[in-house]
Each structure stands twice: as structure tokens, then as C-alpha cells.
Amino acid sequence: MHRKLVRHIEKEELFNRNEKLLIAVSGGLDSVVLLHLLHKMEMDCVVAHCNFQLRGQDSDGDEDFVINLGKEYNFPVHSITFETTDYAKENGISIEMAARDLRYNWFETIRKENDCQYILTAHHADDVIETVLINLARGTGIHGLTGIKAKKGKLVRPLLPFTREEIKTYAEQNELEYREDYTNIQTDFVRNKIRHQVIPVLEEINPAIQKTMNENVRRFRDVEQIYNQDILKKRLSFVDQEEGRLLILIAGLKKLTSPVSHLYELLQPYGFHSRGIVNIIESLDSISGKMFYTENYQLLRDRDYLVLTEKGEKDFREYQLDKNDRIELGECVFESKLFDRPLEFKFSTDPHVACFDADKLTFPLKLRKWKEGDMFHPIGMKGRKKVSDYFIDNKFSLTDKENAWLLVSGEEIVWLVGHRMDDRYKITKDTLSIYQVSVG
Template sequence: MVNKFKQHLTSSFPFLEGKKILIAISGGVDSVVLTHLLYKLNYNITLAHCNFQLRENESDLDEQFIIKLGDKFNIDTFTIKFSTREYQNKNKLSTQLAARELRYNWFFKLLEEQKIDYVATAHHSNDNLETFLINLTRGTGLEGLTGIPPINGKIIRPLLKFSREEILNYATLKNIEWREDISNTETKYIRNKIRHNVIPVLKEINPNLINSFNNTSTFLQEGQQIIDDTIKQKSLEIISYDGEIIKFNIKKIKEFTNPKAYLYHLFKKYGFTEWNDVFNLIYTQTGKVLTTKSHTLLKDRDFLLLLPSDKFINTENQLVRINSNDSKVSYPINLLFKNVQKTTSLDKNTIYVDKNSLNYPLTLRKWNDGDFFYPKGMLGKKKVSKYFKDEKLSLIEKQNIWILCSGKNEIIWILGKRQDRRFLPSDKTINMLQISIYKPL
């Protein structure tokens, strides 16, 4: 197995040469064999063991076993104890998800602190098959059937092409000691049910099941790569950017052979799962919104607009008061107030007003239905909503606009857009005020 493993590393993980590797070691046969193999091949390895304190004395014995193994090989070994139950209850997670979050957060912390390049886990072909079957029973897209990736950023899985049987045979042949986790024999977990009840039946049907699955997994991964390349190419045709807003051209999406399938691949990474709702969004009225924990997607005329949800917050009732002696506002937008003798700047982020025409305190707020102003350079008054419509502003753009008002709630300036002419300085102006949007250093 050593030569086969060495060839596998050379062909699939050539970048590991000369790198520092953190082995996530539980004490079970898989991670212990991975440690033996990498040690035998002279890789620069460090051990990291998590004691989740879920199996009373057995958990402590696992930890002691790992410490002795590290001493035997004279390699650095890190261990940590987690209050897993407490973390699980606090974050309302399953035991497995809680343990996963705890261990990977710690692994990545170790990578940074110890200047280590990669985390190596001991997942193998049987784990991969179990994950495939779990995803299949729950329902998934193609990416859920491609299995566990051998490389995922800083996480590597060098044993993924090897079966549990190969690993166990090697450990037995070399008289390698390991720790058995009795919980692996219990069938209360889905993975264990599949491991002990389903896979043995499949092996009766096909004794060469693992090899067949490895071939199928390779084909599925290659198919997924074709899809990813296609989505990347199509994205260039339909996506444009406006700051943090990603704009998707609806007309071009409708021209795709299967728009719903494309929408799935375009938006799955943003947490959207109700694909009928996403598909129907391209046919609904402007202003319709869908949200996930991380992102907001809305229909705006000919586009779907996507942005982080924390940038799409209803601040309609937020109000900031500005007194006559204030020279600066730092929240929610940066404004400078400066007494000047003449106008010097003509850009859209600066206005000049007759200070004597203002009623303090000024207010900075979002726009409301019914707002109107007297636009500079125009006759008469105009509703702010009509002005936004004429400017073809999207719902997101309208939401992000701030309005500066005089004490009588009269609009002075739609920031960055248009000034109200009622407050313009004239030949008779004695006190002129410059108001500017600025970027902090």
C-alpha cells in the first residue's frame, strides 16, 4: 500500500512536497494509518486531536493514545477539549454538526498560528460512498452526488481513493495499533445505518462495489466540471456589476434552453433553495424580493439584482439630527459642513446652500411616500418617487439613498443626486454653507 499511496500523492497531490501538513487524527484506524503512511514517506506532519468529551473515559483514552503516538514519532501533537454538548445546545445543532464546526474552526486556527499549509483528513472511498447515498436519499443536485472532494482549499483527503478494507488490511499487516470508537457500531445515525445495513446488501449485488463507485464518482465529477465551465461562460453573457450589486439580465436568461436549471446553478451558492420561487421571479412584477440568510434577490424591470442581505436593510424610520454647530456626520453617511465665501466644487457630491434659509436641526433620513422637492434646474415641484422613476433607479438604489432635510422637513438635497432650489445661495446670501459627501481616510 505504501508504494500505491506514494504514487497517488505524486500524481494527485504533488503540491504537498516540502509543505507542512496537519493530520486530523481521531485515533481510529483510518487516521492512524494516514499518519503512519505520511511519516514513512518523510512528509512534514503535525498531529491535531479533538476530545469532544462525548464518550466519558473513552474520549480521554483516545487523547492519551494520540499523545503517545506523537511521542513515538517525535512529532508535534496538539490536543484540545471541547464542551460539545454545551456548544450544541447553545447553537441548536446536531451533535455531528457541532463537532464539525468546533474541529474545523480549531484546525484553521492552528494552520494560521503554526504556519502549517494543509489539513489532511482520513476520509476514504467508503466514506465517499456513504456520503453519496446520504445525499441521494435526501435529494440533491449533481454536485451532491460527486462525493467528497479530494482537495477543498486547505483541506486535503489523500486516502479518498483507498477503501476501508485496504486500510484495515495494511494496519493489520503492519501490526499498527488504533482505537475503536464503539459509537461507530450504533445505527442511530444515518451514516451508520447506511454503513451497516445498506452497503453490505449492495456488496452482495456487486462485490466490486467500491471500485465501481470510484469510477462513477470520477465520471460525475467530470460532468460537474463541464457544467461549472458552462455556467462560468454563460455568466459572462448575463452578469454585470454595479458596486456590490450583481445584475442578471432577465431577457438573456429567458433565452437559455432550460432557464430554471441555469438559475439553480447561478444562485445555489447564495443559499437559495426554493427554485420555483427563483424561476417565477423572472416573470413577476418589479419589486418582488426573495431572501436568504446571506443574500437578497429582487426583480427590477429587466434585471434580477443580487446583494448581501446586510446591505438591504429597511432603514425607513432611521433619523439623524444635525445641529448648526456640527461640522461633520460620520453615520450613516459621511458628510462635511463648512462655511465658505464662494463656490469651488461642482461635482455631484457637493452642494452650496444659503445657511440663513435653513431651520435647525437638520435631519438625515430615508425617503418616504409623499415626499416632494423643487429640483434645481427645473420649474415647479416633483414627487421624489417620480424623480426616482425618471432616473430609472432600482429598488436597491432607492433604498440606499439618503435625504437631507431642513427643520421643517423640507428637502434640501437628495444626496448625490439633486439639490432643492429653495435653499440655493443668491447674490444676497451672507452665510454660505458647503455640504459634501466625503470618504473617510
């Protein structure tokens, strides 16, 4: 196994002999074998162990075991204790996902602090099969059928060519001690259900299921490369980027032979899953305005485009704008000036400039985003109108609504910035002082 591992590392260029490595060691069979192999290779290693506090005293026993193992091999050991259950509840995720988030974030921190080139984990051939089956059960594209990569960024998995049985045989031959995790035989976790309930049934159908699945994975990886080349080529015809937004031309998407697959591959990195993609496709023939969300992103079905943007909290703060003032709010710069009305005054035709009767205003004015229930008297129209109705009538997209500013005097809206003034504050023949506001 040692010689086979060395050949695999060299062939796949996983890491060099002179590089420093961070090894994730749980104390179980797989990670203990990986650590032993690296010790035989005389690699420069740092050990990282996570205590997730999920098995009481057994978890503490794992930590003690790994610390002593590090001393035996003369490898420095870093360990950390996580409040895994609390983290899962606070973030609304499973224990499995919580443990994954916590350990990989910490591994990267420790890697940098110790000047390690890579993080090594002990995933093996059986894990590849389990991962593919889990992805199939949850819904996936072609990428989810390619299993676990041997190297991805700073993360390296040297044991992927080996089965669990090979690893166990190596441990027995070398009389290696390791910790047994009793939760591995429980079927509360998805991976354990696949391992103990699904794979045995597949082995009854095909005793060589492990070999067959690994061959399938190799073919899927080849297919993925061809598939991705076509996806990237077609993407040029219907996807564009503009000021931090991803614009997906609906007409272009509809022309594709398989719009669902193209949209899935485009949006999956942003947290959109298969069911959500189908819902988005079904919305293409409906009216604009529908929104779709993931944890960090939002997708708007606008008139001609699907518009993907990063989610941000709506700003409900108010900003003061005085008589002769200048303030910057994000990409908008507001400038104001107060002056006596000249004998010959000409109104600006620029929608980004508004002039008001200064004597009707209460200073300082305020700038804020709109909220439900806001009303004003649009100039040139009779009576009051809800700002939200004005948006609808003038076909504002949701992005336009979120970016809209209101200029407010006291509690009254005097200007939907860049669009329409309030009739009550317009300049008349009796106006003596003018308050001008421009936005750029």
C-alpha cells in the first residue's frame, strides 16, 4: 500500500516531498492509516483534530488518543472543541453540515498559521461511491456524479485509490491502534444509511459494485469535461455581467435545447438546486417580478432578463441633506444649494435635478429608501398615490425599487429621486427662494 500511495501521489502531483502538510486526524481507522503512511514517507506534518462533542467521553478520548499519536510520531498537534449541536441549531442545518463547516474553516486557519501547503483528509474509494449515491438521492448535475476529487485547491485526498478493506488490512498488518466510532454503525446520518442499507443491496445485484461504480465515476469525469466545454461555449450567447449583477437573457435561454441543464450549471454555484431551477424555468412565461432566493443570492425574473444579485440588507437609515450640502450614499452623490429665485429662471430638463419652493420645506431634509405605505402627490397627477403603485404603473423592476431614494421634508415625500417630484412643493409664480437638489 505504501508503494502504491507513493506512485499515486507522484502521478497525480498531489504534493512534493519537501512540502509541509496539515493532516486531519479523527483517531479513526482511515486517518490513523494515512498518518502512519506519511510518517513512513518522512513527510513534514502537522496534525489537526476536531472534538465535536457528539459522543460525550468518547469524543474526549479521541482527542487524547490523537494528541498521544502526534507525540509518538513527533508531529505537532492542534486540537479544538466545537459546540456543534448549538451551531447546527443556530444555522438551521444538519449536524453533518455543521461539523463540515466548522472543521474546514478551522483547518484553513491552522494551515495558514503553520505555513502548510495542503490540508490532507483520509477519504477513500468507498467514500466516493457513497458521495455519488447521496448526490443522486438529493438531486445533482453531472458534477455530482464525478465523486470526490483527489485534489481541489488546498485540499488533498491521497487515499482515494484504496478501499476500506485495503485500509483495514494495512492497519492489521502494521498492528495500528485506532479509535472505533460507534456512531458509524448507526443509521441516523445519511451517509451511514447509504453505507449500511443501500450499498449491501447493490452488492447483491452486482457483487463487483465497487469496481463498477469507480469505473462509472471515471467515465463521468470525462463526460463532464466535454459537457462543460459546451456549456461554456453556449453561455456566451445568453449571459452577461454588469455592475456586480449576472444578467441572463430570457430569449437566449429559451432558444437552448436544454435550458434547465444550462441554467442549473450556471446557478448551482450560487446555491440554487434542481427543484428551484425548474421553478425558475416555469416562471419565464409569467409576468415579471417573481423572486427566487438562496442563502446569499437573489434572482429576479425581470422583463427581458433573469437578474442575479448578492443579497443585502435593506437600508432603513435616514440621511440628512441640509441647505447647501453634499453627501455620498453608495454610488449616489447628492448635492444641494439654496438661492434666491432669479428674474429669469429656467427649469432643468434633467431628471436627476429637482427644484423646490424652499419656503415650503422643513430643513434639514432627509434621504431614505421607500417603505410600504409611503404616499406622495406626483406632479402632473391628481391626488395622492402610493409609491408602490407608482412603481407598478411605471414598470419598475425589483432592483429599481430597491435602489430608489426618497427626499423627505418633515414626514412628507417631496421627490422620488430621479423620477417624480411632489406637486405640493413645486415652484410657482410666488416662489422667492429655490432649493435645488441633484444626484449623480
